[in-house]
Every structure is written in C-alpha cells, then in structure tokens.
Amino acid sequence: MRHRISQTLAVLAALIMGASLAAQEDDMFSFIPLGGRSLLEGVQAEGLPKDFGEAIRSKSADAEYWRQALAQASETSPAIAELDTWQTDTLAYYLAARAPLPADEDLPRDGRDMSLELCQSCHIITVVITQERTREAWLGTMNSPSHIEIETTPEERQLLADYLVLNAGIPIDEVPPALRAGGASY
Template identity: 35%
Template sequence: MRRGLALAGLCLIASVALAQVGTNFSFMPDGGKESFVAVFGSGDKARTALTETHTPQEWAARIEAESPGLAPPERATLAGYLAINTPLEQLLEPKGAEQDIALLLPPDGREIAVAQCQFCHSFFTGYLMQRRDEEGWLSTFKSPFHKEIKMSDAERRTFANYSALNMPMTFDAVPPELRF
C-alpha cells in the first residue's frame, strides 16, 4: 500500500515536471545573457567587457553608463552575473574572428533555475514564490538532495544571485499553467 502511494506521488510529480518542460519561461526576469547582448552587443565592446573583472557595483556603474535606460533590477542582475562569470577571455576567438558572443556566455540565473528546479518539486511554490537572500539561496545546496545537483561553484553563485534579486515573483506574473 505504501509503495503504491509513493509510486503514485512520484508519477504525479513527474507528470507536472514533464508538463513544464515545454513551457516558455520568458515570463521570468532575464538572467543576464539577454541584457548583456542588449547593453554590449556582440562586437568589440562585448569582447572587451568579457575580459574585464569588476565588483557588482563597478559593473552596475559601467552598465548604467552604457545603457542608462536599463531598469535597476535588470542592471543589478546583469552586474551580478558579470561579477561572478568574468573574465572569459580564454573563450574568445582571436580578434576579428566571427563569434556568437551569446553562445559562449555561461548559463545565467534563469537558465540554471529552469534546468535544475522544476524536475523534483513545484517550480511555483518551491522556487518562484520563495524569498531568500543570496546566502539563503546558497544554503539550499547544503541539503542532501540538492548537494547531488551537478553545478559548478560559479553556477551556484549565479543562481543564488539571480534568485535573491528576482524572487519571489508576483502571483499574476506566473502563467496559470505553472501555478501550484
């Protein structure tokens, strides 16, 4: 009887997770990549930016100078993403070579959340509606079932920074099919 209930529960969780796989997650705030390309483009300015090392505050000032119209939450998300993930000069092709900058960027916070959070628990209640600071999000990786997630330290920090800045979302911002 217990095994049957456990199996039924696992099947329900799996069906919810699989239903969410095909979902478009553009309703979530950008994790950094889209903003990077919008601010720095994909040419020499982007290549130069990817070779630099700055604190989040320094990146935020640089981003504001480059794109004063970028909203503060997007600026903070991009600044945190870049502070954690740059410099990336070892990934750049020699100057003058054609290269899609967006493809070489490491996963951003939204991509990591979508790839890692929705398969084991409700994406809505287990992630989108949670309010934690960066340390609180990092502490989730101390639990036994999160320790096993294969992520680099930079990916964990990118996820935690993104989540602290952008979660919780408002109820109405989440599509009805992803609620609960």
C-alpha cells in the same frame, strides 16, 4: 509513393507540433525575468561602447565595479540606458560571476537558464521563483541534502543565488495557472 508522401507529411506535422509546443513552453516561462546572459545578448546586439566591450572580455571584477561600468556605458549606449535597476543589477552580478567572457563562444548560462535547466526535475519552478529570500538562504537550500548533488560549480551557485535574490519572490497571481498547482506547498 502515396504512402511516402503521407509519411513525409506526418514527419512535417510532428516537427511543426514540436516547434509550437516549444514556443508555448517558452511563453509559459516568459514571466520569469531575464538573466544576465540574455540581457547582455540584447544590449550586445545594438553594439557595445568600446571600453565596456573590452572590459567584459578581459576583466574579472565584483558586481560593484560592473554596476559602475554599466552606468558609464549607459551614457553612450541607449540599450544599456534602457535597462531598469533590477536588470542592471542582474547583469552586474552575471558579469561578476562570468567575466572575462569568451570572445567566440556562446555566453555561459545565467541564473534564469540554471533555474529552468536544473530546478524543475523534482518540483515545479514555482517553488523556486515565488520565494523571497536572502543570498545566504538560497545558498543554504543549494547546500541542503536534497540539492547538494545538482551539477553546478560553486561560482554558479553564487550566481544563481544573486539572480534569485533580485528576481524571485514573484507573486503567485503572476504565475501562469498551469504552474500554480502544488507550487506553494513547501
């Protein structure tokens, strides 16, 4: 019995440690700006203006269209009005790549999600998010021999490039020290 209790406690302790490690990890990456998925989840939680809510479920359009749709929606949605220019652009490019969005499923991954999921297995994320580059340069990297096999659709590569044009180029002194070592060696 005692044995069983201590086993249970060990399992519990492992669970708690796992959770707090996961939390620490989240914190470590919190300096990387939000992508379109989380920005949209944030404004959605406050309720979207009707026209805008319908448009993201039914329309396929370019970033310029979504920028204007967001400007219009900001007149009635305080949450959208609070987004800064970079966030609005990030969300506009996300919608350009992902809309029309599914109604009852989780939102598809954004550029930040992809950077965290796909860009840390060969080098640290710092190599990616400290670079200031053009869209063409990002697409060039993605199509280079060392990156061509990374699993993404062509649309996702463009979404990732658009996200990184807007949100990468983070100065090294804003990167947590644990992520700096070797980070700028390329």
